[in-house]
Amino acid sequence: MSDSGSSSGSGGRSEREAIADLMADYVHFIDDDRLEDWVELFVEDCSYRILSRENVDAGYPLELMSCDSKDMLRDRILSLREAVLYNVHTDKHVLGAVRVSGPEDEDEDGVRAWSVQANYSLYQTTANGETRLFSVGTYRDRVVFSGGRALFAEKTVVADTFTVDRLLSTPI
Amino acid sequence: MTAAALGLDWPVDDFTRIPFAAYHDDDVYRQEQERIFRGPAWSYLALEAEIPEPGDFVTTVIGDTPVLVNRRDDGGVSAFVNRCMHRGTLLKRECRGNSRMHTCFYHQWSYDLTGQLRGVPFARGHRGQGGLPDDFDIASVHLDEMQVDSYRGLLFGTFSEAAEPLDDYLGPSVRAELDRIFERPIKLIGYQRQRIFGNWKLYNDNVRDPNHGALLHMFHATFGLYRPTQLGGAKMDSRHRHNISYSLAGTSDEAGDVEAFADTENVFDQGFRLKDPSMLAYRKEYPDDITLVILSVFPNLVVQQITNSLCTRQIRTRGPGEMDLYWTYFGFADDDEEMARHRLAQANLVGPGGLISMEDGEAVEMVHTAVRREQEEHAVVEIGGKGPIADHQEYLVTETPIRGFWSYYYELMGIEPAA
Numbered sequence: 229m230s231d232s233g234s235s236s237g238s239g240g241r242s243e244r245e246a247i248a249d250l251m252a253d254y255v256h257f258i259d260d261d262r263l264e265d266w267v268e269l270f271v272e273d274c275s276y277r278i279l280s281r282e283n284v285d286a287g288y289p290l291e292l293m294s295c296d297s298k299d300m301l302r303d304r305i306l307s308l309r310e311a312v313l314y315n316v317h318t319d320k321h322v323l324g325a326v327r328v329s330g331p332e333d334e335d336e337d338g339v340r341a342w343s344v345q346a347n348y349s350l351y352q353t354t355a356n357g358e359t360r361l362f363s364v365g366t367y368r369d370r371v372v373f374s375g376g377r378a379l380f381a382e383k384t385v386v387a388d389t390f391t392v393d394r395l396l397s398t399p400i
Numbered sequence: 401m402t403a404a405a406l407g408l409d410w411p412v413d414d415f416t417r418i419p420f421a422a423y424h425d426d427d428v429y430r431q432e433q434e435r436i437f438r439g440p441a442w443s444y445l446a447l448e449a450e451i452p453e454p455g456d457f458v459t460t461v462i463g464d465t466p467v468l469v470n471r472r473d474d475g476g477v478s479a480f481v482n483r484c485m486h487r488g489t490l491l492k493r494e495c496r497g498n499s500r501m502h503t504c505f506y507h508q509w510s511y512d513l514t515g516q517l518r519g520v521p522f523a524r525g526h527r528g529q530g531g532l533p534d535d536f537d538i539a540s541v542h543l544d545e546m547q548v549d550s551y552r553g554l555l556f557g558t559f560s561e562a563a564e565p566l567d568d569y570l571g572p573s574v575r576a577e578l579d580r581i582f583e584r585p586i587k588l589i590g591y592q593r594q595r596i597f598g599n600w601k602l603y604n605d606n607v608r609d610p611n612h613g614a615l616l617h618m619f620h621a622t623f624g625l626y627r628p629t630q631l632g633g634a635k636m637d638s639r640h641r642h643n644i645s646y647s648l649a650g651t652s653d654e655a656g657d658v659e660a661f662a663d664t665e666n667v668f669d670q671g672f673r674l675k676d677p678s679m680l681a682y683r684k685e686y687p688d689d690i691t692l693v694i695l696s697v698f699p700n701l702v703v704q705q706i707t708n709s710l711c712t713r714q715i716r717t718r719g720p721g722e723m724d725l726y727w728t729y730f731g732f733a734d735d736d737e738e739m740a741r742h743r744l745a746q747a748n749l750v751g752p753g754g755l756i757s758m759e760d761g762e763a764v765e766m767v768h769t770a771v772r773r774e775q776e777e778h779a780v781v782e783i784g785g786k787g788p789i790a791d792h793q794e795y796l797v798t799e800t801p802i803r804g805f806w807s808y809y810y811e812l813m814g815i816e817p818a819a
Contacts, residue, residue: 280593282593291590294747314762391593
């Protein structure tokens with residue numbers, strides 16, 4: 229696989245290493261504006277949700293962004309490319325220590341899921357080169373292996389920063 | 401007061417021009433806080449459903465004033481300036497909760513749910529020394545209170561004795577729309593917050609501008625949720641301070657739309673389809689065929705029906721150049737599981753990350769930024785016509801409701817027309 233490819237696809241490593249690579253691909257694909265590649269880090273019947281800590285704490289189900297399938301993720305990315313206007317910016321994620329636990333016992337389909345948790349900081353830089361902290365929070369994920377690749381079955385972003393500056397366009 | 405005394409230049413009397421200084425000037429902002437947010441307008445506070453039980457409270461801001469809203473033991477609602485009468489501390493710091501008493505964290509002065517001061521620690525000092533003077537009357541201390549009234553479960557407040565009754569302030573057309581949207585008991589599903597780097601009135605302009613809906617929001621036009629070629633219109637109260645923009649999806653034809661959008665760039669791409677269009681579906685829940693309503697109530701409320709996505713948006717001022725939008729989403733108490741899921745999916749359309757609304761904050765900021773040094777200049781508001789402001793326009797290519805907002809603004813600000 230070339231340098232520009234997904235590192236989580238290469239074999240011969242432990243599952244934990246593959247999960248660490250998946251987490252790295254996730255943030256770098258967003259930051260490098262490779263959103264079409266980013267979508268490929270998810271299983272077909274995935275769930276992707278950005279939650280505000282305010283709603284989590286108060287027990288409300290509302291998300292800031294939610295996709296219940298890979299098709300909805302594809303629609304979100306296609307819409308960003310073709311049908312919405314948003315602030316010109318560059319993303320930079322800084323990922324904290326990745327805590328991996330698992331795998332769980334096999335479910336009825338024989339899939340064993342890993343729980344993965346990591347904190348993130350997301351900085352945004354404007355077209356004029358001004359950088360500000362856009363969001364801080366925690367990823368609470370479930371990762372499964374399919375065809376030897378680690379993929380997100382569930383990606384849940386709990387954003388401590390629940391007042392969104394300007395707008396939320398590209399994924400966190 | 402004259403417009404000139406405020407540093408504002410209104411060259412025409414039909415509000416087809418808006419002085420850019422009105423969005424930027426610090427004195428104008430200070431006057432607004434006094435004459436609008438502390439004046440005879442009714443500001444939206446919260447939903448009754450947020451505070452169903454005695455002791456339930458929420459904190460909010462009306463203009464620059466922090467406000468505490470609580471349910472009393474008698475079932476009524478009181479709203480106070482969220483400030484301890486002792487040394488001025490913010491009394492309640494939480495966004496929401498339940499408490500029998502409001503106890504200031506600084507010196508433990510405590511107030512009951514009617515705002516009456518009930519307790520002061522060490523009021524008589526210690527061992528006969530210190531404490532409050534003998535003539536200090538605890539019973540005379542009460543939190544600064546707003547007048548509160550409610551319509552269809554929406555709580556409004558005003559600081560002014562001179563305010564007209566809430567029903568009259570809303571007027572028959574707004575009341576009818578609230579009767580329609582809030583026809584059954586609601587159930588809260590959550591909040592979103594968005595900070596916008598522009599003046600609060602630019603957002604009021606934005607929501608009174610049906611014309612921009614399918615031009616700025618390409619997603620709207622592309623997927624037919626809202627096009628200016630659809631049946632719809634803009635309906636105002638008789639004073640033109642509030643507005644109801646509404647439209648009916650599916651009432652335009654594709655060929656006509658292609659022709660109508662011929663002058664636009666990249667707005668309407670016929671070839672673009674969603675892989676999972678379920679999010680766009682409207683599950684009919686009102687007796688009529690209206691699929692989109694943006695109801696704006698002067699000065700700080702927007703109520704939204706975008707297909708099945710329902711919410712209130714509260715405008716919170718943060719100085720001339722900044723504001724917050726506080727989105728409160730709800731469904732109905734009798735929603736089945738599928739409808740509850742559908743509303744959550746449709747929340748993707750709106751809010752700070754909404755596919756058809758994320759651009760609004762950006763548009764407000766771009767105007768605010770561009771006119772900073774153009775305060776002698778004016779915005780042009782002629783789409784939908786000049787001259788007298790009609791109560792009801794049965795078409796969508798209009799921005800006349802913006803003129804309505806400014807006509808009432810002008811009146812509340814006490815600006816005398818130029819001779």
